[in-house]
Amino acid sequence: MSTPDENLFEEAFAEFAHTAELMVDPVDSAVIHGRVRRRRATKGALAAALAALIVAVPAAWWLQESNGDEVDPSPAEETTDETTSRETTPAEDGGAGSNSVPEGQETGLDQPVLPTFGDLVGAEIELPEFFPGEGSLNDICPTGPATISDAAGAGYGDGSVRLLKLVQTTLEEGGPVEAVALFGCAPGDGMLTQAVSVAGDGDGGWEVTEEIALGTLDSFPLIDIAPAAVTGVLLLVPEPHGTDHQGPLDYEIFRYRTGAELEDVTDSAYKWGIADLAVEVEKTDNGDGTWTAAVTITNTGDHESQGFALTACADAALTVEEVDGLPGCTEDYRVVEEYAALEAGESVTEEWTVDPAPFDEWSGDAQAGGAYLEVRVRTPMYGVDGFAFDYDGSNDYGNMSLIVDDVT
Amino acid sequence: MTPTRDSSAPPGEGSAAAQLLPMRASLEFDDFYAANVRSVTAQIYAYTGDRAEAEDLVAEAFCRALARWRKVREYENPTAWVRRVAWNLATSHLRRRSVVQRFLNRQRETHEQAPDGDRVDLQRALAGIGAHHRKAVILRYMAGLTVAEIAEQEGVAEATVRSWLTRGKAALAGRLTVQDDMEQR
Numbered sequence: 001m002s003t004p005d006e007n008l009f010e011e012a013f014a015e016f017a018h019t020a021e022l023m024v025d026p027v028d029s030a031v032i033h034g035r036v037r038r039r040r041a042t043k044g045a046l047a048a049a050l051a052a053l054i055v056a057v058p059a060a061w062w063l064q065e066s067n068g069d070e071v072d073p074s075p076a077e078e079t080t081d082e083t084t085s086r087e088t089t090p091a092e093d094g095g096a097g098s099n100s101v102p103e104g105q106e107t108g109l110d111q112p113v114l115p116t117f118g119d120l121v122g123a124e125i126e127l128p129e130f131f132p133g134e135g136s137l138n139d140i141c142p143t144g145p146a147t148i149s150d151a152a153g154a155g156y157g158d159g160s161v162r163l164l165k166l167v168q169t170t171l172e173e174g175g176p177v178e179a180v181a182l183f184g185c186a187p188g189d190g191m192l193t194q195a196v197s198v199a200g201d202g203d204g205g206w207e208v209t210e211e212i213a214l215g216t217l218d219s220f221p222l223i224d225i226a227p228a229a230v231t232g233v234l235l236l237v238p239e240p241h242g243t244d245h246q247g248p249l250d251y252e253i254f255r256y257r258t259g260a261e262l263e264d265v266t267d268s269a270y271k272w273g274i275a276d277l278a279v280e281v282e283k284t285d286n287g288d289g290t291w292t293a294a295v296t297i298t299n300t301g302d303h304e305s306q307g308f309a310l311t312a313c314a315d316a317a318l319t320v321e322e323v324d325g326l327p328g329c330t331e332d333y334r335v336v337e338e339y340a341a342l343e344a345g346e347s348v349t350e351e352w353t354v355d356p357a358p359f360d361e362w363s364g365d366a367q368a369g370g371a372y373l374e375v376r377v378r379t380p381m382y383g384v385d386g387f388a389f390d391y392d393g394s395n396d397y398g399n400m401s402l403i404v405d406d407v408t
Numbered sequence: 409m410t411p412t413r414d415s416s417a418p419p420g421e422g423s424a425a426a427q428l429l430p431m432r433a434s435l436e437f438d439d440f441y442a443a444n445v446r447s448v449t450a451q452i453y454a455y456t457g458d459r460a461e462a463e464d465l466v467a468e469a470f471c472r473a474l475a476r477w478r479k480v481r482e483y484e485n486p487t488a489w490v491r492r493v494a495w496n497l498a499t500s501h502l503r504r505r506s507v508v509q510r511f512l513n514r515q516r517e518t519h520e521q522a523p524d525g526d527r528v529d530l531q532r533a534l535a536g537i538g539a540h541h542r543k544a545v546i547l548r549y550m551a552g553l554t555v556a557e558i559a560e561q562e563g564v565a566e567a568t569v570r571s572w573l574t575r576g577k578a579a580l581a582g583r584l585t586v587q588d589d590m591e592q593r
Contacts, residue, residue, distance in 0.1 A: 013549035020450035
């Protein structure tokens, strides 16, 4: 790939930006003021009408959840506006950084204060025990209070309580919108989870207002949550499995509503985001001392995936030209590319040029066992309104290696 | 991080001077709007390729800024906030539109108009590259953000942004070259 001259780019874009700024015709600021005034005036009326909308609007979703329709439209796009009272997702409102304003914390709103993801990370909250009635066993996942960590951080297996996901939904017909959090704690290899409803405690902190489900490793390994189509929260529960499990996992989906029995909606619930991303790496000798690594990620599942990241690491003996500076595989994986969703059957391929160092400069381990380039896909679940579940983790990984015969 | 419900009155509430605060804030918003709306709209236009759509999305972003202006104005960089909201809205919008577009593309042939100038060349070339790459290039060269600022806005590593920029620029250059060749023939 050739890279064009930087100055030419800057000049071309400066001219383009200037022309585009003259072309666009934004509305007068008075129009913005008017729209905001009207929204404020209708906010009360909208809140009163919410219960009716929850029942009436997402008809397609109701049909899907009740009739097993497999069309798979996205819940975030089709129903979130109707099933929650917020105007935007936290991400749309500028992310969870210091500049975001949690919905409901503005002056004059007589509603429960609902947290954003960023509000809960770092907060101290009294949570239900991960091992109910087991006394000191709970010390390995402290919950009284728990100091919440970010799910995206490293350090699994350290016993810290992490916020895996936060969604907004109504838990009973006609009820208020609530924030349902999925917390996890991994004292060892397995992840214990719990889903609870969280709201402001009126004193500047957060509190659990409803216990929804407790995930256990052996019988109910709750792994993900999503807003239900109409009312309630969906719980995704794969079959009990160990970390060494190979092949696809079976799973069930349950719907929780306040005061009702858990309902198995596996056959009828939407399955957007329940996918199987499979990675393959093919190496080709370029004949000039370099190699091409073709990394292909395919959604081999039946439903559209969520967006995902491709991570990579490489032995110090290998230079990957397009993604320079990869960490060693004994250290870490680095995100090298992020992708939007893949439809079922869709695939995406990256081609990288791998340039090995002279063999005598390789480490002893690499000389003996080969120099590896490894890739892995990761689907972050915490930023989406639907499920984000790859039911076959055994094919999320691929590698290519060069050995002595390849480079001498 | 703990939440606080902002129910306390601002300093001076109730005094005559305080009565002028909303008006002052309103004028301040108008200045903010005038200073930024064209550049942000131009960036979103370059990203979506649809002027009317870009104007609507940016108007929505500024509505959200005005609705919480008392907070937003206190931020270190209110422009970054509104730009991020506009970009997030545009990304969500494009994702929805791409689903429809994929369907339409299967249903009919598309007849694109020939470019009529450098600006259109660049615009068409932008439309032909990946969304991440397009976003990175626009933010870098139209919005003038640094790699670190783009990484912060998009919530990705700086290395990822550098990769997007390298690939985006190479893809753009390739497309502009192809268009030049076609026009010379």
